[in-house]
Amino acid sequence: MSKRLGKGLGALIPELEIGEEDKVIEIPLNQLRPNPYQPRKHFNEDSIQELASSIKEHGVIQPIIVRTVLKGYEIIAGERRYRASQVSGMATIPAVVKKLSDQQVMEIALIENVQREDLNAMEVAVAYQSIIDQFSLTQEELSVKVGKSRSHIANFLRLLHLPESIKQHVSRGTLSMGHARAIVGVKDDKVKKELTESCMNGQWSVRQLEEEIKRREELGSGTEDKEKQKAKDKKKDPYIHQFEEQLQDHYRTTVKIKHQNYKGKIELMYYSKDDLERLLEMLQGQSS
Incomplete structure (x- = not known):
C-alpha cells in the first residue's frame, strides 16, 4: 500500500x-x-x-x-x-x-503548497508564472498539471499586473484576493491605489467594490485616458472638489456635489442596507 x-x-x-x-x-x-x-x-x-x-x-x-x-x-x-x-x-x-527533474521538483513544490493552501495569493501567482516561463507552458497545460481550472490560473496571474504597493498588501493579507481581482481591472494606477485604501479601511465589501468600479466606469473615471481625466478635473470648481473630498473622508463613501448658480445637491452613495443605515445614523447624529 x-x-x-x-x-x-x-x-x-x-x-x-x-x-x-x-x-x-x-x-x-x-x-x-x-x-x-x-x-x-x-x-x-x-x-x-x-x-x-x-x-x-x-x-x-x-x-x-x-x-x-x-x-x-x-x-x-x-x-x-x-x-x-x-x-x-x-x-x-x-x-x-x-x-x-527540475520541472517535476517545481511542480511538486507548488502543488503541495497550493493543495494545502499554505501560500498567499501573490506567492501562488509568482510560482505559476515561474513554471510557465521556465518550462514554456501554456496556462491550459499548467492547469492540468496542478489540477486547477484555466480560469483559476488566469485570475492569479492577473495579480502580477498590480502596482507593487498593492501586491504587498495582498501578500500580507491586508487586501483580499477578491478585492485584488476587482482592482486589477482598473486602468489608472492612481485609482487602483485609492480603491485599495478604501477597501483596507473596511469601506467596501468585494461586491460593493465591484459596484463602485462599475459606477466609475459609467462616469468615465478610472478607465478613461489620463488627459481626458485631467481636462474633466479642470472644469470642476476646485472648492467644490475640495468639499467632495472632505465629505468622502468623513462619510467613508463616494460623494458627488452638483453645483450650479450657487445652488445644487449633494449625493452620498450607499451599497447595501447596512451601508444606508450607517449613513443615516451619521446624518441623524449630526442633526441632533
Whole structure:
C-alpha cells in the first residue's frame, strides 16, 4: 500500500507516491538543503513549534521526499517537517530518495503548497508564472498539471499586473484576493491605489467594490485616458472638489456635489442596507 503526501497530490504526480518498493532511510539534517524552487517564502513559526513538539513526542511519522544533489540531498516535499526537526533537536530524519527533474521538483513544490493552501495569493501567482516561463507552458497545460481550472490560473496571474504597493498588501493579507481581482481591472494606477485604501479601511465589501468600479466606469473615471481625466478635473470648481473630498473622508463613501448658480445637491452613495443605515445614523447624529 502506498502512502500519500497530501490530498490529491499523489493523483496529480504519481511519481511522488511512496510505494512498498521505496526504501526509507535516515538522513542527517546537516546533509539536507531546502528546495530552491519552494514558492512559500514565509513559514508560520507557531505552526513549526507545534510540529516540533509533536516530533519530540512521536518522531517524524511521514518520511520526507528528497533527491540527491552535490554534497548531500535536496528536499522535494516536507520542508516543514525538516524545519520542525531542527527545532526539536533531531539529528536525522526519515526520507525517501526519488529521481526527479527540475520541472517535476517545481511542480511538486507548488502543488503541495497550493493543495494545502499554505501560500498567499501573490506567492501562488509568482510560482505559476515561474513554471510557465521556465518550462514554456501554456496556462491550459499548467492547469492540468496542478489540477486547477484555466480560469483559476488566469485570475492569479492577473495579480502580477498590480502596482507593487498593492501586491504587498495582498501578500500580507491586508487586501483580499477578491478585492485584488476587482482592482486589477482598473486602468489608472492612481485609482487602483485609492480603491485599495478604501477597501483596507473596511469601506467596501468585494461586491460593493465591484459596484463602485462599475459606477466609475459609467462616469468615465478610472478607465478613461489620463488627459481626458485631467481636462474633466479642470472644469470642476476646485472648492467644490475640495468639499467632495472632505465629505468622502468623513462619510467613508463616494460623494458627488452638483453645483450650479450657487445652488445644487449633494449625493452620498450607499451599497447595501447596512451601508444606508450607517449613513443615516451619521446624518441623524449630526442633526441632533
